Amino acid sequence: MSTDMNIVHDLASREYEWGFVTQIEEDRIRKGLDEDVIRTISTKKQEPEFMLEWRLNAYRYWAQQERAQAEPKWANVTFPPIDYQDIAYYSAPKQKKVLNSLDELDPEILRTYEKLGIPLAEQKLLANVAVDAVFDSVSVATTFKEKLAELGIIFCSFSEAVKNHPELVKKYLGSVVPHTDNFYAALNAAVFSDGSFVYVPKGVRCPMELSTYFRINAAETGQFERTLIIADEGAYVSYLEGCTAPMRDENQLHAAVVELVALDNAQIRYSTVQNWYPGDKNGKGGIYNFVTKRGKCLGRNSKISWTQVETGSAITWKYPSCILQGDNSVGEFYSVALTNNYQQADTGTKMIHLGKNTKSTIVSKGISAGHGQNTYRGMVKIMKGAEGARNYTQCDSLLIGDKCGAHTFPYIEVKNSSARMEHEAATSKIGEDQLFYLQQRGLKTEDAVSMIVNGFCKQVFRELPMEFAVEAQKLLSISLEGSVG
């Protein structure tokens, strides 16, 4: 047993391998938040007037909320108050001029993405994945842009979309998550600096995975990106985001907003592999991941699926949701959330049924290890007009060790009696007998645990695009290291 303890010790002290810092010249603005800062951001981004107005509107709302101390307090997480004046809201790698090709990108940044396993140089591109790389506050590269453009697909940074497709931005920005939605959404609307934009035109099936890779590099900054994806009638797109950050002793704030819009017969698959720095094994440092993600099934027969694998961040506060407005529309939420050491997660989904015969599926798998606290919070709302709505919810928790916690808060609100609701929930501990069974066949403790956990998550992993399912499994195993004593 003593050798066991040694292995556990070794693994627990293993470092977060994405925790390095890139040395690069930054263009950043002073710390603090006021109307001047908003104007500066908008100017730096050379935005049209409507964007500045939109930001200022959001800022004023947020400032009011802040004075009223109206940060959401209902989540099952604890952290010291955040000083919003002690954060710099814009940081970008200094670039001499507009880039004509990737060859002109700062080689340090290229190297950073290569180290992260996300090659941006054209000759090394992943064959079937187009990538938008967001470094601190700005998008630094988008691959396969031209190829997608041939099909009429727009895949670019948010800044470019504002410049080149203002009519689409104007129409859909804030249409799913208005700035009044919540405190962090308001903050994001005021200061967001970049993100990804996708538009898939009528009847087009996007032939490759679109993905954004978010990287926080600069210290004492927040990252506030915004993603907007629109699938026009009959369109299909599968989108994936991944994220990492350096290891730092202080906590960093990440408050993103994602809006999805699916028109008639359109389908959007949105997958997240979230691996922000979780803090060290004593709970020092790490990212506060306070994110608002929502999709609107606006059209008939439309479908939006969220799949998330959340292994990183000190605190995760996130509820990717679906508004099922179109008749026969479908919303899905598949989630794996893992908390190890002192991580906290309060995550789940909202499914709002408005249209007739709308259908939603929720599968949530929470894994708690170490001192981790894992909360599932879900809301299923069947509105009056949602004749024949159906929901299936399954939410399972797995505990590793006896110092961690799992909590579930499922809320259900039904205003139409024809609704059919199914709910299943289970909490289990990794059984000593399961572990022993696998060890008796020759598997090491760590491998046995990760096999059991991966088995537990299988229902979710099989929803991920193939390439990423493998990554997600590896990530889960790494995140679990040191969790078995």
Added chain:
Amino acid sequence: MSLLEIKNLHVNVGGNEILKGIDLTVNAGEVHSIMGPNGSGKSTLAQVLARRDAYHVTEGSITFEGRDLLEMKPEEAACEGVFLAFQYPVEIPGIGNTYFLRSALNAQRKYRGQEEMDAMDFLPMFREKLALLEMDDKLMNRSLNEGFSGGEKKRNEILQMAVLEPRLAILDETDSGLDIDALRIVANGVNSLRSPERAMLVVTHYQRLLNYIVPDFVHVLVDGRIVRSGGKELALELEEKGYGWTEHEQTVGARA
């Protein structure tokens, strides 16, 4: 050197002494049967040999191929060639049978410094073993033991043994829950694995199994002690007279 040597083994479980001084020597090529009434400590012995943590050895020693087995972790013992067919195999959701078995085999091969087996090499071998145990390969696409009947679980244990080819196989009540046809198939599988390099410890409550797997030695375990040892005819005697007979003998022996 014997394959397995157990000397004066005392074992505590949950504060109670369950094994009270076991001596047993098993050589390569031999099949030993451990018989005894319910609660006599048969599974305890099996679990200790597989190095289960909750079973505390308070006295005595076990060597396996001359090495101290008690120093080994469960996975080491497994990789050294100790295999336990469980009395109650567990179900593990989400892990495919085939995937699991190949991972286990490769973990053992890696331990022994052998090359890992890829799916191309694994599958033909695996099919052979499936055929040996007359198992439907549809079962293999399911999760580990999930939704298997009692008999299918037991067969799956022997299938795993056939793939992993251990040096010492411990079968804990593999016959319970099997109908007569399944029993014949399982026994067939076990017999085909008998070899001069391999030893087996067949734990059973009933003599029935020993009609199919004929042991070289039979030991009777009562209340944590081996009270009698003999050849295969001992099993028949036991069947006839019941365990009460050995218990009587034990008390007589103790008085003398």
